[in-house]
Amino acid sequence: MDIDLLTNIFYAMVRTGTPLLLVALGELVCEKTGVLNLGQEGMMLFGAVAGFIAAFATGNLWLGVIFACLGGMLLSQLFALVALGFNANQVATGLALTIFGVGLSSFIGAGWVGKPLTGFEPVAIPLLSEIPLIGRMLFAQDLLVYLSFALFALVAWVLLRSRVGLIIQAVGENPNAASAMGLPVLRARALAVLFGGAMAGLAGGYLSLAYTPMWAENMTAGRGWIALALVVFASWRVGRVLLGAYLFGLASILHLVAQGIGLSIPGNLLAMLPYVATIAVLVLLSRDAIRTRLYAPVSLGQPWKAGH
């Protein structure tokens, strides 16, 4: 393997890992407050189609990004209403959100399939992008990838260093105590779900505006679900989410690696790799039940109502 190939693999790894990173960061915050939202795939798809249509209609990619976020946020509040407001089972509500999002995005996007769009182009930072091996990976990406770096830093800072992070943790670990201290448990959870929606929408927008600038039904291909596994993989720690996202990015582009070293494996078999990797990772990390329980937010997935 020569150095050019490695440089390209690193570059593609970050590009492919970016949508996973974005959704997983949103879901991490959500799960930290005790809410398990399985609707990531649906919110991503709706974000992708909303962003694409907005960008296509106005010719403004950033407007597309904004609409992608808004789309994700809109759907996330449906989840919040039913799962938090009405106290419905979070697993079932999340599934409903995904099924609804898949249907809604296909319905709205039916007339937009295959339309061409010039998406975000890579912006190379002079000098830095010429660093061997990692220069292209870190400094010659498109603007949304840079945005994902910034959002990672922001989420890490909020969770680990800020007062908001403490509130998030309190609400997720012990909602009763948090409520007794006067923290608005349901509002904190609803806001976390909203943030998760924005991130999932943004991740969808990244797919339809930058990664493959077009709209196709189910174009997220399970990334929303992989992100959920990623949060488990990361043991709910933000640094590991970043690591995991890029590792999964790497697993998704192994066909490039295989081509590079001259292996010929049928495409459909290679396409399975990220999903197989997800299962392998789940097995490795969940094997120790006690460890999983130690790291998972205590109230994860439990409905909560004031005064019960």
Added chain:
Amino acid sequence: MLLSLEPRGQQSRPMLWLSPLLAALLTLISGALLFAALGHPPLETLRVLLIDPISDLYGISELLVKALPILLCALGLAVVYNARIWNIGAEGQLLMGALAGSALAVHIIDWDSRWALVMTLAVGTLGGAAWAGLCAWLRTQFNANEILTSIMLNYIALNLLLFAVHGPLKDPEGFNFPESAMFGDATRLPQLFEDLRVHAGFYFALLALVVVWVLLQKSFLGFQVKVLGLDKRAAGFVGFREKKLVWIALLISGALAGLAGVAEVTGPIGQLVPQVSPGYGYAAITVAFLGRLNPIGIVFASLLMALLYLGGENAQMAANLPQSITQLFQGMVLFFLLACDVLIHYRPRLKAAGRLKAKGWTKEAAA
């Protein structure tokens, strides 16, 4: 006025069954509003979607053809969901059933004996069960979350199927189309009537319905499954073995989905194609919840879902609406159901805002 929710103390039995009906009604109303917003005449479009497809005998037969795989998958899901095992993998288990059955069927095209069909069905059913067994193994052995493993296995199954129709199972005389050869007549499920596509899989669905009903409502195993679902710790205290129940429930669920898949390829399709299922396994999730995880409820819910599939096709032809209207309605009805379910445990109360204000005022006055 302020709407507030008051706990009922115990669940309301009438609401348990009214809620799905209410959800269906709300979906219809939202659908009509959506059509109106898109500039289609709402009532006319609903007729195209829900009544026209079943206005003749052929339509009824098509309804049963579509309802069959959904019903089989959803019955299986009722078993696992009652145990609170969230198997999202019916789609993958269905595809593996179709794939496993086809792998045998294309090698016995020349057979004349009825055993060809029996063996193909058995292999398909086992294929689905094995795929669900993987989930059971991953959960009982490694504690891996079955929601995530089963959904990953869906994607893996789809890719395996695509690999098979592009590679080992591709018809050598098929002009390079990604399809298997047509199965021999002996491996095809017979049609029940001439000129109608409804096939002998109908009897399997009836059989599965009875079996699952007896299992859930009358058997000790079903009781154990339900206790496990209600309270895992209690199930442990009385000595029910969780791992065994997880295995059994998932195997039953996978076997039924596998049967659905192999019945599709040996029945209406007659060969292995990439689009064996237009999302039947996912639709079954909605159906299982809509039918209240009860076999009889699931029969009605799967007929409704099959109608949505037929209606989606019809709406595309007659009203130029995207076929994905089917998935949209699926999602809507599930959402409305979960929202309406709040009424099972809570009573909505309107609180007069005026009274609250008055209270506040007296407090202030007291201070």
